[in-house]
Amino acid sequence: MIGSPDLVPFTMEEGYEEPFHGASGLPEEYTVPLFPFSQANSSPWSRLCAAKFSRDFILISEFSEQVGPQPLLTIPDDQRICGEFDLNYFSLRIMSVDYQASFVGHPPGSSYPKLNFVEDSKVVLGDSKEGAFAYVHHLTLYDLEARGFVRPFCMAYISMDEEKIMRQFLELSSDFSKASKCLKTGNRKAFANELEKKLRDLDYTRTVLQREMEEQMKADDKGFYTTQTIDKANELASVEKSIIEHQDLLKQIQLYPYRKIKEPDFQPYEPESLQDSDVPNESEQPLPPSNPEESLVEEESSLYHPRSSYTPKFIKAKSSKCFDKKLKTLEELVDIYFFTQTIDLLTSIEKRYRGDLSYLLMKQLEKGLLEQQTVSNFLFEDIATWDAKLSSMHCSNTLALVQALQNPTFLEEPGNLKNSASLESYKSSVESVPIKIEQEVFEEGNHQETAERGVSDIPDNCEFNDVDFKGSVSSSDSIEVLRTEKSVALLTHSESQPCLRLSPQPPRRKVGSRRTISEDSIEVLSTCPSESVIPEDFRPAYQIAIHEEDPDGVDVDGEQPCNSTNNEENEPSPNDLSGDPACCMGAETLLAQTGNVTPVPNDGDINKVVSVPPQSYRNMDHAFQVKFSVDRAENHSNKVSPHGLSSPEAESTYLMSSGESVRLSIEEYSDSTSYRSSTSTCSDRTPSPAPCVSGLSERHRRKAGQNALMFIRQYPFSHPAIYSLLCGRTLIVLGEEEAFVRRLVTALSIFVPNHGHVAKPVNTWMTSPLHIMDFQKWKLIGLQRGGSPSSTNILHSLNRYSRYASVLDADHKTLRCPVYKGAFLQRLADHRTQIRRGSTYYMHVQSMLTQLSAKAFLFTFCHHAHLPIREKESEESIAQRRAAFLRQLLGLSEEDSKIVEYLSELLKMHYLRESGTQLLPVLRFDYIPNFLYKI
């Protein structure tokens, strides 16, 4: 017998576990030709067979001052993944495009070494030979023993799918920024510790030297100094100088939080410092923004308290050569706690970006859409979605250690931005940093942004841009830097503050720059340092810095082959759009708002390597469009910076032939609005942060889908059974064999509406007699039928409560439940369905049920279907209207209406509960006759 349960195990596992292997049984003319490049193990999805690694991974490498670029670790730490991929070679590649500011030393006009609070740079580069593309995130960590006190590191997300990286650029950037922040925070802390130790050493050395000097002075009383004494004095002097220098460094590193605190994305790490109880005087304790001075004083005063835990050493005048000493490992550089945190974070990032691009995009899209539907999405969505929410919460909580917002109110009032991030506060952090970017500063009005929000909904130009983009790349060289971004986000929205989504976009400015140089087989296609928000005051400072530090850098435009005239300068934004598809792509994300990029001073060396076009809106969801008008206005009115231009033509020429570019630019300017709308399109693609939880229940879903498919095919009475589930009548699956019952229950569970953000009301296996509470609690129950006396009780209870439940006898293949005559289930559960795969069917069910919940939503929130529209309207007339609404407007038959009504009740109760009303859990039921179905 075909319907026999014994067949299920055999039929179940086949067909969907492995990818399809040819032979579909269709005549050849109907078959889809196989993927032309398919070889033994390649799937059409792996586009680049040249890649020597099997899947995406994260690589951390370092530019060691002793041995040069070297890979440090990979995530996942699995030899097989990297395969034959040459990590050393690739490290060399990615480190060689590090053009960020790693300058340390004596800047002109300053006698002391300065620390740079260097921003990370983000680059996308491709190595066509290796078939590898990478998002590369450069960062520097401080090391007292390192040259210039900095050690350049980079984290790279390496994939064979270029598109994936381009499309996920913003997400990657934001995620890696988090990791980078984590590392840097730990590093600052470790660095400060190290400095303090060093100071203590120096202090000790000084006292020793002083003592020795005095002794010598005493020894030769003759009034002249021996050479020995002079040497000692020199030594002492140098020690003194060193002390001053180190104190200065320490002050700088301590000042870091003080300065940064003005920015919302400053991340105090109090929790860690609490953990590190052995470091009582944490030099970098977060300072309350209200009174930074005070706490600073405190810090300073606490700074020189003797520490019991550390005994100072005498420092010889000439320290050992740098090649003799062993450089600190990454774990040493970064506090171990932060190191593990970072690794965890990176591991989760790696997990999150696993899989094909389209899959990622769809998932993000779906998730974003689902999040919009807080009212109804609980009904049929996976628990995984809520888990995602929870775990992302969790995730952000752990991150919050590093990343907690200091002053949330600040965020909500964009107006404050300018004031809070004052020139002074910035200057200190930036002044010493050589910057070679041109920047444009935009300030946009919030009102405009909101006004133009609607425009952003049209899908996209990205594709086009993308193609263009690539086409323009001469890829003879093996490495292409596809994109970089440097962004300064003054404004960070942490996940913990979802309300911000509704708040207007803060005004923002943008720094765009473009440089190109192609030497050494590296072609940097674009970089886009952008500050998502830079207060106006900051700009001059920035500019000054540029002037001071690197006069050459100022003229970036001049270097550019074409025409950066003033006109062009004034209208940078269209350029931005065309320039970087990835930007557009990512810009949609709400992540943008949660972006946590820190101010980026750019390295002076860059301009040898890169030419930086204006582009990239990390944070442009809507704000994006607003910029145009305002920018222009602003740029026209006050041309504060001669460099604040990123000329559209300039970029265009890079991207396409000059003639074309001219045309394009004309078009752009003539109709900037339409242009905008077309570009902004992309901004809907990923409206939400990347999901934190991967396909946790993927397997479960597939199984359930497959079993459900089986159920529908095997049982002619699947419709009434599913109807029972959908209209809230408990379905009891009765059987002797637990595994079989469980399987049926899992299969059917995909049809069970949830009651709220709690576990599905499904009990897969019960062995005790049913109770009235069970019907209230469970909507799908697997029940044991056994020979024991207790089972008689079970059956008695079943009989007694037959009103509340439909009973599916799995052993005898009978079903007792109300009749179903509607149309909806015909489509939902068609036993002749062509769907073969469990996951497909699962998705089919999901989409059908989503339709249904949309109807339930309409029904629930349609005022006149429930409440009188005239005064003293009778209940009957409302009921009639309600019925008409269901039947005519929603086109539902009687049974389908029942389903919708039930869902509507769930929606109501959920909404009321969520908004704080206390409701008694209820069991709703009907007095409907039951029918007995048999196979």
Add this chain to the structure above:
Amino acid sequence: MLRWLLGSREAHNGVEKSAVVDIGEEQTQNPYTELSVLQGHNDIVRFLLQIDESRFASACDDGSVFIWDVQTGDILCELRGHTQKITAIVAWGASDILQGKTDIILTASSDKTVIAWDCDSVQQVQKATDFHSTVKTLLVLQSLDVWLSGGNELRVWNREFNLLCETGYFVDGGISSLIELPKNCVAAAIGKDLIIFKLSVASRESDQWDVSEVRCLTAHQDIIRSLITVNDLTFVSGSHAGELIVWDALDWTFKAVERNFSEILSPQDAPQEIKLLQTPEEISVQHLASDEESVFAAVGRGLYVYNLQVKRVIAYQKRAHDSSIQHIAKLPNGQFVSCSEDGSVRIWELRSKPLHAESVPAGFFSMWGFGKAAKQSSHAVKKPHDTGIVATLELIGNLIGHSGSVQMFLYFKDHGLVTCSADHLIIIWKEGNRESRLRSLMLFQKLEQNGDLNPRFSLN
């Protein structure tokens, strides 16, 4: 269904065992389509007492009394002071001015105490402990502002729990129930007898209260099971032997007697069932209820409607339940509700009998009937006109939820029916349609409050 589930093992048991009236699964007139289960008690819940529009108290055999909010299902407070089962619970309105709002509950328990509770402050206000026996019944005389406890003696107390006076000791099991009669009299059921006591009220002349036995009415042949006041002029008592006596409340003479309800059955009606009825408890008058015209009597498993005008039973349902009926009441909405040891609550409607009704054999209905035959039929038990049966008790719905004997129920106008049971549960039965409407109303109110801007529910 059972047969279907168990295979053929219990082939025809169901049909043979029970001839109780049944209604199919289709109960179009049954408005109760939503239920909420309240859990909290750990023993048999024996009494329910309405406190006000939204609160009720439940008394449990473990001595605890809970006060519930019928709207939210919350336990507002737990009154714990008794160590044994509650035997009587009565509400005492603060005063007439306060619109009958109850703020004092009196509870009597097998631990020989009576406690007065303030149900707003959840305080034990007073406690009387010096009883010689269990107080089985409590009565509040609002007009005199005193309360009476009935056990092996009758005692009169004032609000401050001062004993005002008491009677002598009754051997015969003591007072089982008390009702108030006009002219400061009370009737007490003691064994087979009804004793009328008169209270002489303290006045300026004498601040001495006194209670004295005025008359002893010995008409019943068995223990009096229930005693109710119908109106100012009439009260009714029912005995274990199935006697129902209507008394005049003023001169304490009996107006009418209905003995032996089983005789109402005519032989041709269902002869085989008479045999089943012969056990004594089957004709015990379990509970009485009344409206202006009729007295409703729960006799064994049957329900009888006795009309006071024509002085005879005008409708009955001899197999209203599977086992003894515990409590009956006529609801304000005209429904007549009974609950029984069989765990079910049934809703009846008294309908005038059509002139030419067809008699349907009761055996047709099977408790186990299910499947395609689940069609509603008329379940009235008919009587020829000459027996005086002019109406039928129509079963319009049954509520199945409890797994133990349903002890009592309460009706809230706005919230439906509350039942308590030996399965430790309290269930609120609500009218699903109305609840759904109310929720919609609340929903739109919330929406208005949120102004559609609730960030969690951005509905734009």
